[in-house]
Amino acid sequence: MGYDIADYKAIDPIYGTIEDVDELMAQLKKRGMKLMMDLVVNHTSEEHAWFLESRSSPKNPKRDWYIWKSPKYAADGTPQPPNNWSQILGEANSAWNYDETTKEYYLALFTPNQPDLNWENPDVRAAVYDVMHFWLKRGVCGYRMDVINMISKDQKFPDAEIVLPDHKYQSGRKFYNNGLRLHEFLQEMNREILSKYGAIAVGEMPGISDIDEVLKVVGAKRGELNMIFVFDIVDIDNIPGLFRFTLQDWDVREIQRIINKWQRAMIEQDGWNSVFIENHDNPRSVSRYVDDSDEFRERGAKLLALMQTTLAGTLFVYQGEEIGMRNFPATWDPDMEYKDIEAVNFWKKNNAMYPNNPSKLSEARRVLQRKARDHSRTPVQWSSGPNAGFCASDVKPWMRINDDYREINAEAQMNTDSSNNLSVWQFWQRGLKHRKEHKDVFVYGDFQLLDSDNNQVFAYSRTGAKAGSWVVVLNFTGKTQEWEIPKRVSVDGWRVGNYTAGKPDKVTRGRITLKPWEGLLGECV
Numbered sequence: 001m002g003y004d005i006a007d008y009k010a011i012d013p014i015y016g017t018i019e020d021v022d023e024l025m026a027q028l029k030k031r032g033m034k035l036m037m038d039l040v041v042n043h044t045s046e047e048h049a050w051f052l053e054s055r056s057s058p059k060n061p062k063r064d065w066y067i068w069k070s071p072k073y074a075a076d077g078t079p080q081p082p083n084n085w086s087q088i089l090g091e092a093n094s095a096w097n098y099d100e101t102t103k104e105y106y107l108a109l110f111t112p113n114q115p116d117l118n119w120e121n122p123d124v125r126a127a128v129y130d131v132m133h134f135w136l137k138r139g140v141c142g143y144r145m146d147v148i149n150m151i152s153k154d155q156k157f158p159d160a161e162i163v164l165p166d167h168k169y170q171s172g173r174k175f176y177n178n179g180l181r182l183h184e185f186l187q188e189m190n191r192e193i194l195s196k197y198g199a200i201a202v203g204e205m206p207g208i209s210d211i212d213e214v215l216k217v218v219g220a221k222r223g224e225l226n227m228i229f230v231f232d233i234v235d236i237d238n239i240p241g242l243f244r245f246t247l248q249d250w251d252v253r254e255i256q257r258i259i260n261k262w263q264r265a266m267i268e269q270d271g272w273n274s275v276f277i278e279n280h281d282n283p284r285s286v287s288r289y290v291d292d293s294d295e296f297r298e299r300g301a302k303l304l305a306l307m308q309t310t311l312a313g314t315l316f317v318y319q320g321e322e323i324g325m326r327n328f329p330a331t332w333d334p335d336m337e338y339k340d341i342e343a344v345n346f347w348k349k350n351n352a353m354y355p356n357n358p359s360k361l362s363e364a365r366r367v368l369q370r371k372a373r374d375h376s377r378t379p380v381q382w383s384s385g386p387n388a389g390f391c392a393s394d395v396k397p398w399m400r401i402n403d404d405y406r407e408i409n410a411e412a413q414m415n416t417d418s419s420n421n422l423s424v425w426q427f428w429q430r431g432l433k434h435r436k437e438h439k440d441v442f443v444y445g446d447f448q449l450l451d452s453d454n455n456q457v458f459a460y461s462r463t464g465a466k467a468g469s470w471v472v473v474l475n476f477t478g479k480t481q482e483w484e485i486p487k488r489v490s491v492d493g494w495r496v497g498n499y500t501a502g503k504p505d506k507v508t509r510g511r512i513t514l515k516p517w518e519g520l521l522g523e524c525v
Contacts, residue, residue: 003146004045004114008131025139034141036200041128042147043114050127051115058102065127067107067118069157071098081105084159085172087112090345091243092352094169109150109176111341119151119185132193142200145225148186149205149217152179163241166353171243177207183216186224195223202274202314203228211265218271227272227314232258234282237371245346245367251455252476255289260460263312263447273313277304278321283375287327291478296517297324297408301424302498303474303519309431310442310462310472310521317428320380323413324424327375328402334368337400343372378402383411422501434496440464450486457483457514461524469524475514482511489524496521 011018025035044051053062071079081096088095088110096105097112107116117124132143154175162170186203194201203217205228217224236254239246266273278285286292290300301324308315328337334347347364354360379397381404383389388405391397402408413423422430435442441464450459456477463469471489475481485491485508497504498519506512506520514520 003040003110004043004047005040006045006047007049009134022138029139035139036142036144036202037135037140038146039132039143039148040146041117041131042150043108043110043116046108046113046115054115055099055102055106058104064118064121065124066115067153068102068104069096069107070104079103079105081169083157083172084162084168084170085109085157085175086160086167086169087345089342090349091164091167091169091171092345092349095172107153109172116153117151119181120155125185125188129189129193132189136193136197136199140199142194142197142226143202145201145203147206148203148225149178149182149208149228150176151185152176152181154179173207178205178213183222183224186217187222190223190225201225205229206231211261211269215265215269215271218266220270220272227274229274229276229279229316230262232262233277234279237288245342245371247367247370252458252474253452253455255476256449256452256454256458259311259458260447260449260452267312267446273311274316275308275311275313276316276318277308278318278376279316280318280376281373283371283373284326285321286324287375288370290476290517292326296478297326298424299498299515299517300324302422302427303476303517305424305428305431306472306496306498306519306521307458307474309428309435310470312443312445312447312462315432315435318376320376322425322428323381323408323410325378325381325402325408326404327369328378328400330365330369332369332400334365338368338372338374339399340373340377343368343374374399381405381409383409418501420501427498430496438464438467438470440467441470450489451483454483456481459483461489471522471524473512473514473520473522475516475518478516480516481514483514484511485509491522492525494520494522 011021028035050062050065053060054066057063069082072082074080079098081094082105085095087093090111095107095109097108098105108114109116119125158175160170160172160174164170203225208214209230209232214228214230216222218227236250236258237247238244239248262273265271277289285304286297286301290303291297292300338344338347347368350361350364378399379388379390379401381388381402384406386393387395387397388401388409389411410425413425416423416426418426441462445462445464448461450461450471451457456475458474458476459472461469461471471491473483491508493508494504494506499515504520508522
């Protein structure tokens with residue numbers, strides 16, 4: 001599965017060898033690049049040697065390297081889970097798994113194949129630091145830390161509040177998201193390992209939106225992590241308090257609120273942002289935030305690129321995002337094409353709950369097509385050749401290639417005639433170059449929201465200590481919009497737009513007309 005690690009110091013043979021990783025780092029170094037590794041230490045694989053020892057006997061020295069609890073018992077004597085926490089990737093299932101050999105349950109928040117490590121045990125933490133040392137010594141520059149805010153659990157393991165009455169199990173996030181000892185553990189990790197290597201550390205922290213709590217992790221003087229992935233922007237269409245496979249409507253004011261909140265918080269309180277809207281755990285951004293139709297996909301992808309390349313912090317671009325890859329079609333059969341366990345469990349749950357309800361199953365299909373993680377996991381579309389150039393024609397990839405690969409692929413976009421119109425890839429390339437040239441403004445500068453009550457247009461200014469002021473205007477609708485340039489903003493000229501390869505010919509004062517999904521970058525006097 002990728003996130004069930006069976007050996008932290010080896011490479012799965014289907015991907016290569018550890019020497020291949022060494023060669024990769026050597027070649028990256030020649031090109032002025034570095035390799036950040038994904039660190040998955042909230043849980044391991046059930047096949048890891050540590051867990052094999054742990055489950056072998058209650059008396060094994062590694063028994064308390066994982067979280068084991070005695071069962072409760074039903075009236076008929078059958079064992080029941082210690083509490084009502086649900087599985088994160090399958091809310092119809094318990095997060096606890098019964099072991100027939102030792103007659104106890106082990107905690108596996110994500111799937112039964114991924115038992116959670118017991119971070120209360122200092123031997124576990126020492127083993128994790130040893131793994132980190134192993135790879136840092138080999139040359140990785142740091143770590144993206146998977147669900148690192150879940151490593152400290154409430155040791156009372158209480159029942160969760162019943163939010164979904166029609167579900168047997170409930171979300172226990174309240175009892176393991178940013179737990180009591182999280183900051184103690186992260187400070188110890190920084191002190192023992194990260195600080196000794198000057199390593200970068202980026203924490204994945206779902207479910208945390210409180211500014212003060214985030215700043216405890218990323219504040220410059222806290223000695224914990226450099227930055228975290230705040231999930232507000234990718235939770236924008238979730239119904240609050242429910243699981244991820246839900247949908248609610250939103251408009252641009254919500255994007256404004258989220259981005260303004262975190263841009264201002266880090267500027268004012270000496271923290272640091274990660275900038276992202278797409279990753280392997282979310283659908284394609286062009287399908288989520290804009291319009292992925294053939295008519296507007298390219299415009300929308302460029303609008304999102306313009307937004308991200310002009311926000312303060314460290315920018316993370318996900319594979320395929322730079323060419324505007326989109327979700328696969330709604331016509332794909334959920335029983336055949338969805339491979340991710342979260343999607344599989346969701347579809348299985350809905351079929352079990354509503355077997356004779358076409359309306360409910362149709363809605364479940366709609367949610368899958370909008371939000372499944374599978375959309376970001378289809379093979380990258382390199383060319384219009386067989387299997388989109390990802391693998392040889394006689395090789396079957398793990399997932400079906402998106403049907404649009406002949407039109408949307410890296411080869412075509414890299415070779416687009418850029419005299420009149422840039423491809424999405426070329427637009428990203430130019431945006432990143434511009435970001436580096438003006439990093440005083442776009443990476444480190446001040447951020448000010450310009451029109452917070454507008455539910456169609458997102459506009460903001462960026463100001464650097466040395467490089468002046470710029471304004472960004474983004475029409476987040478598929479309709480033509482009129483926008484009044486604030487009198488306090490003196491635009492000298494529009495330098496970048498997503499409708500032309502050159503400088504947009506637009507008015508710089510008064511009311512400006514914005515085409516559907518149009519984005520503009522202007523330099524101020």
